[in-house]
Amino acid sequence: MMVESASETIRSAPSGQNGVGSLSGQADGSGGGAGAAGTAGGGAGRDTAAGADSNGEMSPADLLHFQQQQALQVARQFLLQQASGLSSPGNNDSKQSASAVQVPVSVAMMSPQMLTPQQMQQILSPPQLQALLQQQQALMLQQLQEYYKKQQEQLHLQLLTQQQAGKQQPKEALGNKQLAFQQQLLQMQQLQQQHLLNLQRQGLVSLQPSQASGPLQTLPQAVCPTDLPQLWKGEGAPGQPAEDSVKQEGLDLTGTATTATSFAAPPKVSPPLSHHTLPNGQPTVLTPRRDSSSHEETPGSHPLYGHGECKWPGCETLCEDLGQFIKHLNTEHALDDRSTAQCRVQMQVVQQLEIQLAKESERLQAMMAHLHMRPSEPKPFSQPVTISAADSFPDGLVHPPTSAAAPVTPLRPPGLGSASLHSGGPARRRSSDKFCSPISSELAQNHEFYKNADVRPPFTYASLIRQAILETPDRQLTLNEIYNWFTRMFAYFRRNTATWKNAVRHNLSLHKCFVRVENVKGAVWTVDEREYQKRRPPKMTGSPTLVKNMISGLSYGALNASYQAALAESSFPLLNSPGMLNPGSASSLLPLSHDDVGAPGEPLPSNGSSSPPRLSPPQYSHQVQVKEEPAEAEEDRRPGPALGPPNPSTTGPAEDRDLEEELPGEELS
DNA sequence: AGGACTGTAAACATAC
């Protein structure tokens, strides 16, 4: 109830400080304004953060962060150069920009300094990004190495000094000091491992499994300081120092993958990478020790295999058993450029998420501290994938909290009944439904995120239901299948079932766009796309509201910018469709994807109600597959023989077909 | 201020 209002009130302030956005913000749509502020202030916020870090006493984490900011900065500059050569960055004429460049207008309208990584990724070509990335990674590696070298030297020096001094000291004191130094060394080493792991994830460092795991497994024991530089330098791998591996295309998957999972280091959300060790056809399954949530770890399982389908980003190929899956893995996801790129992207995703998680956790703690919440309260974010914090369901009046399984603790402080906390209804505004965040692309890009994170998706029930239906080849689902889609796609909908199921049913009945069709097996639900689009405002360009919404949507996307940036390349089948990836298509004026693009493109009367339907939306052709006549044929849908053959039953979601068929070069204004 | 939209809750009906 008032939880979200509270979170929003609280959130609006810090969201401007963190350009990456707030994970907690995605739960409700009313973050439009706040989101825009966050985006606008993002560049400054990041820059100041980086600037504050660069005071000489930079920690490794800071250094890493700083390097990432540098990378972003370079990318921005690159983008700026590119944009300035084509159109003025300050030019807000969207059509001009969009026609001149194949750059999404909403992005083109923004200053590059405001761009989030995923926006830049959308703009820059993969080779450009690759080059930038590698350049920055190499730089980062060098600096990290220097940093660690210095640290090691310092420590070593101190140790020597202490040892010498210790000769004149009682043994006890010397022992204590040595102990302290050992602890310090241990910390250093752990730190190094962490960064080594990070770098490995980025493909910067490659170590042979034995060589890498050797020193690391001896971690808890006393270590010789001289081992550390060796480890760091990659001397464990003779003839292949780390710098070399940087130069080699940056990713050595065989070594990286194996060692990466052998680390016991940072828990959180790193997905296993062991699958890359299988290109040779070896059915060896490396089950990582961690990766708790979503993957079974039974011996007969594979982290990339679950629920009978391949979990490779954007794949979801059905495999009957593990053997078939392994086969599929080795054929479809062998060690090639594409897989490499996808893996690298995934590495960055994980890394960004970890960074983001740390930030958000810190922020949450600060918020809670500020609100005088019990500091001893168990932190929900201690769990890897339950990132959501602010998005809490109305606390448990109708829907009993799913006991301890519910990882989200409502943020509402018991004593806070202030004016900022509305005691009223539970309504949330889903900003993205209308303009800014097309569900299919948004969902596509954050597919894995919503699957695992207990975050309420920022979409309306109607749009979610529609998406569920449209994702099926037949474009029809039973209610139960819709339920299943919800629970499958969103961790959030794995609890409070009574509430959202009721809402689903309510929406199905309420909206005319959902058509119930009697089938032999029962009833299925289909989408009347035309009715759905009728709900949409007919005009979408030019208004400041639109810009705001778009920006907010983009800002929202920045919540998990890494995800978007990463998955945009490869993750979701939708995105691989030509209509999705071509910003220069008819949708270029609004980079909102087909979900929303379809709306204005629809040849609707401007008032949306005057004339009878002339064109049968292509969706109806799918209803041909329904065995019986619609129970309620109130609208007398003609299957539209003019539209000809039933849509090719493509396996993927068919929204790109919408785009093609419903948008014959339609202008949007 | 008011309408549209949305989410939530609930009552009720129907079918299995």
Place this chain on the structure above:
DNA sequence: AGTATGTTTACAGTCC
């Protein structure tokens, strides 16, 4: 009787 499904109404919150 219980459950799933479907319809409808009511109300509150948000946005325009």
